Amino acid sequence: xxxxxxxxxxxxxxxxxxxxxxxxxxxxxxxxxxxxxxxxxxxxxxxxxxxxxxxxxxxxxxxxxxxxxxxxxxxxxxxxxxxxxxxxxxxxxxxxxxxxxxxxxxxxxxxxxxxxxxxxxxxxxxxxxxxxxxxxxxxxxxxxxxxxxxxxxxxxxxxxxxxxxxxxxxxxxxxxxxxxxxxxxxxxxxxxxxxxxxxxxxxxxxxxxxxxxxxxxxxxxxxxxxxxxxxxxxxxxxxxxxxxxxxxxxxxxxxxxxxxxxxxxxxxxxxxxxxxxxxxxxxxxxxxxxxxxxxxxxxxxxxxxxxxxxxxxxxxxxxxxxxxxxxxxxxxxxxxxxxxxxxxxxxxxxxxxxxxxxxxxxxxxxxxxxxxxxxxxxxxxxxxxxxxxxxxxxxxxxxxxxxxxxxxxxxxxxxxxxxxxxxxxxxxxxxxxxxxxxxxxxxxxxxxxxxxxxxxxxxxxxxxxxxxxxxxxxxxxxxxxxxxxxxxxxxxxxxxxxxxxxxxxxxxxxxxxxxxxxxx
Numbered sequence: 269x270x271x272x273x274x275x276x277x278x279x280x281x282x283x284x285x286x287x288x289x290x291x292x293x294x295x296x297x298x299x300x301x302x303x304x305x306x307x308x309x310x311x312x313x314x315x316x317x318x319x320x321x322x323x324x325x326x327x328x329x330x331x332x333x334x335x336x337x338x339x340x341x342x343x344x345x346x347x348x349x350x351x352x353x354x355x356x357x358x359x360x361x362x363x364x365x366x367x368x369x370x371x372x373x374x375x376x377x378x379x380x381x382x383x384x385x386x387x388x389x390x391x392x393x394x395x396x397x398x399x400x401x402x403x404x405x406x407x408x409x410x411x412x413x414x415x416x417x418x419x420x421x422x423x424x425x426x427x428x429x430x431x432x433x434x435x436x437x438x439x440x441x442x443x444x445x446x447x448x449x450x451x452x453x454x455x456x457x458x459x460x461x462x463x464x465x466x467x468x469x470x471x472x473x474x475x476x477x478x479x480x481x482x483x484x485x486x487x488x489x490x491x492x493x494x495x496x497x498x499x500x501x502x503x504x505x506x507x508x509x510x511x512x513x514x515x516x517x518x519x520x521x522x523x524x525x526x527x528x529x530x531x532x533x534x535x536x537x538x539x540x541x542x543x544x545x546x547x548x549x550x551x552x553x554x555x556x557x558x559x560x561x562x563x564x565x566x567x568x569x570x571x572x573x574x575x576x577x578x579x580x581x582x583x584x585x586x587x588x589x590x591x592x593x594x595x596x597x598x599x600x601x602x603x604x605x606x607x608x609x610x611x612x613x614x615x616x617x618x619x620x621x622x623x624x625x626x627x628x629x630x631x632x633x634x635x636x637x638x639x640x641x642x643x644x645x646x647x648x649x650x651x652x653x654x655x656x657x658x659x660x661x662x663x664x665x666x667x668x669x670x671x672x673x674x675x676x677x678x679x680x681x682x683x684x685x686x687x688x689x690x691x692x693x694x695x696x697x698x699x700x701x702x703x704x705x706x707x708x709x710x711x712x713x714x715x716x717x718x719x720x721x722x723x724x725x726x727x728x729x730x731x732x733x734x735x736x737x738x739x740x741x742x743x744x745x746x747x748x749x750x751x752x753x754x755x756x757x758x759x760x761x762x763x764x765x766x767x768x769x770x771x772x773x774x775x776x777x778x779x780x781x782x783x784x785x786x787x788x
Contacts, residue, residue: 350653353413364529365395371521386440391516393433394506398529400426401503405540406591408646415648416589416604417783424478431475434468460512467505474498487626489601503533544643545598551582551642553617555634561620561700565666566632567608568619570640582642585652586611586677587670587755587783590644592619594630601627606669606757607645610676611652617642620700622666649755649783651678656753656779658685660743662734662766664692664758668700670783671755679711686713688742692734692762694721717742734762736769746774754780 368391403410403423411419441448451461474495481491510516510526517523544551553570560566572582582590584607593602609618623629634640651659651674661671668691675689693699705716719738723731730738743749754770756763763782770780 350413350648353409357410357413361399364398365392368392368395368522368525368529371519371525372516380444382440383444386437386444387516389433389437389440393430393437394510395529396426396430396433397503397506398533400430401499401533402536405536406544406643406646407536407539408644411646412588412648415783416646418648427475427478431471434471438468458512460509460514463505463509463512467502467509470498470501470505474502493599541598545596545641551644553640553642555636555638555640556616557636558632558634562697564624565620565622565700568621568631568634568640570617570619570642571615573639582607582617582644584611584645585650586673587650587652588645588647589649589670590617590619590642590646592631593641593643594634594638596639596641602641602643603627604646606673608669608673610673610680612677612680620666620669620672647783649757649781650674651753651755654753654781656685657748657751658753659687660690660752660754661688662690662692662754662756662758662762664762665698666700667758667762670757672701672704674755675705675708675712675714679708683712686715688715688717690717690719690734690738690742692719692721692758696720696724696727715742734766734769736772739769739773743773749773750776750779752779756780756782 369388372387372391400423403419403426414422441451451457452465454462454465457465477491477495477498507530517526552573554573556569556571558566558568584590587606589604589606591602591604593600595601605619605621607617608620609616621628621631623632649670659674661674663671671689675687678687689705691699699718699720702718705714708714709716717730717738719730719732719734720727721732723729743752754775756766767780767782771777
């Protein structure tokens with residue numbers, strides 16, 4: 269029996285489009301396969317046991333009022349809200365990724381399968397680019413649902429996927445017609461090709477700058493603004509390429525969809541760069557005091573600026589963080605810091621900061637009454653977002669700040685569950701909140717283990733590495749330990765080592781929570 273080579277032209281158009289669509293859907297599923305396991309599903313939340321506390325002072329923790337008790341009661345709904353938000357964001361992402369491809373293929377006409385695939389890759393790459401731009405825009409529901417590390421991980425993955433799709437689009441354009449290789453000649457090429465080439469070069473520079481970030485010795489702020497400028501160039505040049513290409517925007521359905529995407533992206537960017545920094549009233553604070561903790565660490569105590577302080581206070585879940593800046597300028601430096609105070613403090617917000625760079629050293633020079641601006645709260649690293657029979661908190665250095673916020677909040681609620689805290693430091697002088705932790709041990713069922721890397725002579729506590737033997741001694745049996753919530757914060761090497769040990773102890777991965785700060 270003799271076989272004839274398959275002629276693509278002889279294949280029905282419906283089959284051709286189905287194959288092209290299958291390729292795009294497969295890529296979309298690959299994206300969600302990455303996003304799903306990397307950032308485990310939302311867990312349920314249950315109301316902790318709460319009891320009122322006696323009034324101590326005007327700005328100290330107070331007896332929980334009826335409204336504050338309502339806030340505590342609402343904790344049980346936060347898990348459901350996260351499920352709803354995750355569902356809405358996933359649906360929106362699917363719509364952004366697949367809708368333009370479906371519309372484009374339905375209007376493909378009699379073009380060849382290779383040409384359809386080329387256009388599909390280009391449209392799909394544009395959709396992923398939109399997602400990459402929206403992800404790091406500090407939308408609270410996004411960071412609350414996926415966590416800041418999850419959002420930034422998806423942002424980086426989307427950037428790499430856009431690069432791969434752009435390269436595939438270019439290869440397919442040349443494969444459809446080898447004469448299209450001349451479009452890369454920016455001197456004689458039409459505007460649509462020049463815009464595409466410029467977007468590709470800017471995208472390549474953006475990826476290269478990101479990969480080489482740690483090797484570059486430039487200040488972070490310089491890297492950040494170059495990163496933003498390149499990303500903006502990619503976005504604008506891509507829009508111009510589609511506009512000058514004309515055949516997509518000529519179609520009424522595609523034109524309507526691209527208009528929705530443009531309006532959506534501009535709205536998100538205006539919210540991120542204009543509305544929140546300039547008009548966000550809840551983010552305006554003044555310095556009340558700066559309290560030294562060690563020679564290199566101090567606590568910045570803030571209170572809302574202006575009248576009706578309580579109503580303008582930034583509300584947060586214990587363990588969340590906010591970006592802080594000392595100037596109202598949109599271009600001012602800002603860095604993320606965990607909110608260290610209890611979630612039930614009336615007006616004060618505290619940030620414990622290690623002064624290791626120019627920005628953090630500038631914070632130490634602030635004086636009472638100086639204005640600061642906060643953008644938050646952000647993040648999903650919180651005890652309020654998952655139910656457990658107790659907490660295991662492991663902190664290195666100033667990584668204890670989310671833990672102290674959780675413990676202060678749990679103490680105000682009179683939480684009765686057993687909790688365990690391991691603090692890791694190089695020397696005794698670097699251990700933070702030692703006296704307060706002694707007080708919290710009297711108010712909570714709390715076990716504190718202090719582990720030193722360089723213990724002094726006569727030290728009777730734990731020392732050396734945080735290994736399996738130490739955690740085995742600290743944790744209950746396998747069945748009970750799998751019902752605990754594990755919260756890890758500190759240097760990346762410490763977090764990685766602890767996750768490895770917990771995995772060897774068969775602790776379920778969804779029970780382990782980490783949040784590592786990065787800047788975007």
